[in-house]
Amino acid sequence: MKIYVTATLRNFFGRNPLIELEGKSIRGILSLLTDEYPDGKKVLFEDNGKLRSFVQIYVGDENRTDEGEWDKxxxxxxxxxxxPAVAGGAPQExxxxxxxxxxxFFDDAEVERFGRQLMLRDIGVKGQKRIKASRVVVAGAGALGSPVIQYLAAAGVGTIKAVDFDEVRLENLQSQVLHTSRDLKRPKVASAKDKIRNLNKNINFEAENLKLEADNIVSVIDGYDLVIDCTDNFKARYLISDACVLCGIPLVFGAIYQFEGQVGIFNLNGGPCFRCQFPEPPEAGLVPSCSEGGAISPLPGIIGSIQANEALKLIIGIGEHLDGKLLTVDSLYLRSKILKVKKRCDCPVCGSNAQITKVEDYDYEDFCGLKAKEEExxxxxxxPEELAKRIESGDPITIVDVREPHERAILRFPDxxxxxxxxxxxxxxxxxxxxxxxxxxxEGKRSILAINTLREAGYAGPMYSLQGGIDAMKDIIFPHEGAWL
Ligand SMILES: [Zn+2]
Structure with a gap:
C-alpha cells in the first residue's frame, strides 16, 4: 500500500513524498511506517501512543482519523x-x-522604503535580506508577468530576470498593466525595464528579449533561485517545468483562461512537477489559448498577485504554500479550491525511472502536437484575399465556422x-x-485541426483552411457597418 506524506511532514520521513509498505489496515501500516521512521513516530504520536490532533489520516477522499477505522x-x-491541519505543520525553510x-545590507532609503515589511514579525530584517538576496526568473512579461514583476520589484527582490520575445500590442493593454499606449510595438521586456527602473532603481533588472527554447532555457535559468511561469502556451510550460526539474529550481506556476485561474508550486524539494499533474497537453488547437479564449481584465492581477505572494513566502521561508498543490480560482462565481498534486512514480522527468535527462534531446514541438507529421x-x-475574391464572385463554396459561440458573438462571418x-x-x-x-x-490553427479531424473521419471532399483566420480577414471583408457588434 502507498502512503502519501504531505510536504510539511516530509522531513520526518526521509523527505519521501510516497512510501510503499506492505500492510492491510491503517493500524498495521502506521506501525510499519513508524518502525522505519522513528522521527516520524514522534511527530505523529504523543508519548502515550495517541495520534496528535493536528494530523488527519485520509484513505482516498475519506477521513479515517478516528481510531475506530484503523482495524478495517x-x-x-x-x-x-x-x-497536517492547516494551522499546524513544521516551519518552512x-x-x-x-x-x-x-x-x-540596507541603506537608510531602503529601510524607509521597506518599513511596512520590516515591521512584520514573519518578515523582519532577516526576511527582507532574503528578499534582496534572491534571484528570480519571470518567464513572460504579459498578463501574469505584469503583476508578478511589479510586486516582486516593489517588495525588493534583488535580481529579476524577465524573459519574453513579444512586442506590446493594443489588445494587450486590457490586462497587461505593466505596459501603456506609449509602449506599443516595443519589446515587452524593454517596457518592463523602464517601469521597474521608475519603481526602484536598486533592482538588478535583466531584460531578455528571447523566445525560450530547449537549447537556451538552461542557460537562462541556471543559477537562479526560483522560476515563475507566466507564459501562455503548453510548449513553454513543459519546457520550463522540465528545465526546472533538471536544474533543481522550484517553479511557481500560474495560468488563466476567461474567468478561471490556477496557481501551483512544482519541483520544490523533490515534490511533484507540472508533468505529474498534467502528463500530456491537450491536442494542439483543441482548447483555445488565452489569446483566443480571452480573459477578464483583473483575472491576471488576481492570479499573478498570488504567484508573487507564493514566491515571496518561498524566499522568506514562511507560511503554508502551494507546494504539491494546485489552487483553482473561479472569479465569476468566486469559488476557490486547493487540490493535491500527486507525484507520479512513472513521471518521465521527475520519476524514479526518468527518460528525459536533457531538454535538448526532447522534442517539445512534437510532444505538443505543433509539428506537421511527415506522412501527413x-x-x-x-x-484572406483569395477567399474574399471567391465570395465576391459568388463561387459556390461552403464556409464552416468552427469557433466557440462566444467568439462568434464578437464577429459573425456572413453566410x-x-x-x-x-x-x-x-x-x-x-x-x-x-x-x-x-x-x-x-487565428487559423483550429481550422487546420478541423480538416485533420474530418480526414480521419473519412470525409473526402476538397477542404481549405483560412490562413491567419478571421483575424487576418477582418480588414478586407468586413468594412461595412454592423459586422462588429
Ligand atoms: Zn513529475
Missing part, C-alpha cells in the same frame, strides 16, 4: 495520506541560503455554416463533398 481491512491499491542573506498530406489554405469543432466528425454529412469547403477560426 483496506484494498491493496488504497492510498493513505497523512495530512527559506530557499535562500543563510550565507547569501548575511552578505546583504499538407493542408491546402486560402489567403457561414456553424459547426463547433467537437461535432465535426458526427455532422460531416451536412457538408457537400462536391463543393470546396473553407474552414475558418480566429
Amino acid at each position: 481491512e483496506l484494498p491493496a491499491d488504497a492510498e493513505l495520506m497523512l495530512l 527559506s530557499i535562500i541560503p543563510d550565507e547569501r542573506r548575511k552578505a546583504v 498530406v499538407p493542408i491546402p489554405a486560402l489567403t 457561414a455554416v456553424v459547426i463547433p469543432i467537437g461535432q465535426l466528425a458526427r455532422r460531416k454529412n451536412e457538408l457537400d463533398p462536391e463543393l470546396d469547403t473553407v474552414f475558418i477560426c480566429k
Whole structure:
C-alpha cells in the first residue's frame, strides 16, 4: 500500500513524498511506517501512543482519523495520506541560503522604503535580506508577468530576470498593466525595464528579449533561485517545468483562461512537477489559448498577485504554500479550491525511472502536437484575399465556422455554416463533398485541426483552411457597418 506524506511532514520521513509498505489496515501500516521512521513516530504520536490532533489520516477522499477505522481491512491499491491541519505543520525553510542573506545590507532609503515589511514579525530584517538576496526568473512579461514583476520589484527582490520575445500590442493593454499606449510595438521586456527602473532603481533588472527554447532555457535559468511561469502556451510550460526539474529550481506556476485561474508550486524539494499533474497537453488547437479564449481584465492581477505572494513566502521561508498543490480560482462565481498534486512514480522527468535527462534531446514541438507529421498530406489554405475574391464572385463554396459561440458573438462571418469543432466528425454529412469547403477560426490553427479531424473521419471532399483566420480577414471583408457588434 502507498502512503502519501504531505510536504510539511516530509522531513520526518526521509523527505519521501510516497512510501510503499506492505500492510492491510491503517493500524498495521502506521506501525510499519513508524518502525522505519522513528522521527516520524514522534511527530505523529504523543508519548502515550495517541495520534496528535493536528494530523488527519485520509484513505482516498475519506477521513479515517478516528481510531475506530484503523482495524478495517483496506484494498491493496488504497492510498493513505497523512495530512497536517492547516494551522499546524513544521516551519518552512527559506530557499535562500543563510550565507547569501548575511552578505546583504540596507541603506537608510531602503529601510524607509521597506518599513511596512520590516515591521512584520514573519518578515523582519532577516526576511527582507532574503528578499534582496534572491534571484528570480519571470518567464513572460504579459498578463501574469505584469503583476508578478511589479510586486516582486516593489517588495525588493534583488535580481529579476524577465524573459519574453513579444512586442506590446493594443489588445494587450486590457490586462497587461505593466505596459501603456506609449509602449506599443516595443519589446515587452524593454517596457518592463523602464517601469521597474521608475519603481526602484536598486533592482538588478535583466531584460531578455528571447523566445525560450530547449537549447537556451538552461542557460537562462541556471543559477537562479526560483522560476515563475507566466507564459501562455503548453510548449513553454513543459519546457520550463522540465528545465526546472533538471536544474533543481522550484517553479511557481500560474495560468488563466476567461474567468478561471490556477496557481501551483512544482519541483520544490523533490515534490511533484507540472508533468505529474498534467502528463500530456491537450491536442494542439483543441482548447483555445488565452489569446483566443480571452480573459477578464483583473483575472491576471488576481492570479499573478498570488504567484508573487507564493514566491515571496518561498524566499522568506514562511507560511503554508502551494507546494504539491494546485489552487483553482473561479472569479465569476468566486469559488476557490486547493487540490493535491500527486507525484507520479512513472513521471518521465521527475520519476524514479526518468527518460528525459536533457531538454535538448526532447522534442517539445512534437510532444505538443505543433509539428506537421511527415506522412501527413499538407493542408491546402486560402489567403484572406483569395477567399474574399471567391465570395465576391459568388463561387459556390461552403464556409464552416468552427469557433466557440462566444467568439462568434464578437464577429459573425456572413453566410457561414456553424459547426463547433467537437461535432465535426458526427455532422460531416451536412457538408457537400462536391463543393470546396473553407474552414475558418480566429487565428487559423483550429481550422487546420478541423480538416485533420474530418480526414480521419473519412470525409473526402476538397477542404481549405483560412490562413491567419478571421483575424487576418477582418480588414478586407468586413468594412461595412454592423459586422462588429
Ligand atoms: Zn513529475
